[in-house]
Amino acid sequence: MMDLKRVNDYMKRVEESQTKTFKPVGSKLKVGLDLGTAYIVLVVLDEENNPIACEKKAASVLRDGIVVDYTGALAIARELKEKLEKRLDGRELINCAIAMPAGTESSMKTHSYVAEGAGFEVTNVLDEPTAANSIYQIENGVVVDIGGGTTGLAILKDQKVVQIEDEPTGGTHVSLVLAGNYHISFAEAEVIKQDYSKHKEILPVVKAVVEKMASIVKKYVDPKEVDTIYLCGGTCCLTGIEKIFEKETGMTTIKPDNPFLVTPAGIAMNC
Template structure:
């Protein structure tokens, strides 16, 4: 079974963040830490106070990143800039410093682009880390594999005694779910994307999406070979699909768990890695 304390902390932090998205808490901090998560399907900004508690947050579904790569540079800057301005107005302060994250193993390909987007939006970048490692700042797992299933990619980070010993990333994620739904239901891609986000449709969609979930499981199986992985911890917006953790556990033979809302785990972990010093 998973350790209860990390999941308790994770779920409490996410619950606090969900609350401040609706009702920000201004004026209670001398300094703010911001996390910017440029996801394939969703851009999320998280703001923590000087005691590392959530005070504000905002997100927007967008198509500026594909398979972990920035494809609409100016569009990405504009979205981050607008969300930054929104949060600054809510808090009554200027947000100066931000951390960001990239899919594991892609630092040579896209780290510079991600950093330039954050800087172009008006932030000083203080940290740039891989997404599953960011997630572990919230999950606080000592042993096992964190599987971050986003819109475009599945990232895997294997931990042993609290240290990352292996990272990998492959192009399968929520985008592929939406493409299957669009084809089956004769919808546009954007309509399919919205359709899959509604939990009322999840039971209906699970059999249809089984081949893609099986593909994610095969990616996991490939990368855990040679490592003693006894638990998988799922994060990322795609993992919001009810029941997919059960299928992944069946296909991998590894105990599989996910927090109550996997969408905001990585964004909060990014903010927890923000500091007061630019890179």
């Protein structure tokens, strides 16, 4: 079983590292670059994996896990790297790990070029749900990463990843449904969706999209073999999403207090 308190405490510090720069232990810094459909995130950890600093920026330079605006992605990665180096008193960030949704390995080169173009040396390339499990450290179960564009999953047996899958349907689809229902723009829908006080009201409206995400998991997971879902990714911030998953899949569904930065922090751990 995942130690939920450990994960919650750790993720709280990752959250804090967005506004506060912590003093690193040792000389090595580890960086994780998450090029996402909705956000580009850079997380810096020290050699003991303590969160040091984190920067993120909303971006629409990827679609379904694939970089569609290379120049835009590069500019943002560079900007975030520079911001972090400034926060670290000019210390240069050299190595980084990157990740991509499972099944988009063909786009690995583009992801690497973005990281290299921003001035990093890429030391490791992972898939997103496997990166997330560096934080969760579950031995058996399924890690489900729901980002902006896709729902990804990694099935674990005896600590080993035995299967990874990824399908389109993510937070972007949730926002599109909200925009359609309320006759508002996509940008306005994003604001409403990220407002926790609105979650109770919007959940029934977006229930069908969340059920679709759960059905992706159900399609690949045999409930006789796997009994627990561990959620992460920005879309899982939606209050009550875990209840819909439980109902739809019949599996126990666990999510930490803040599932948003789990994958980027997990990527950094593997630098």
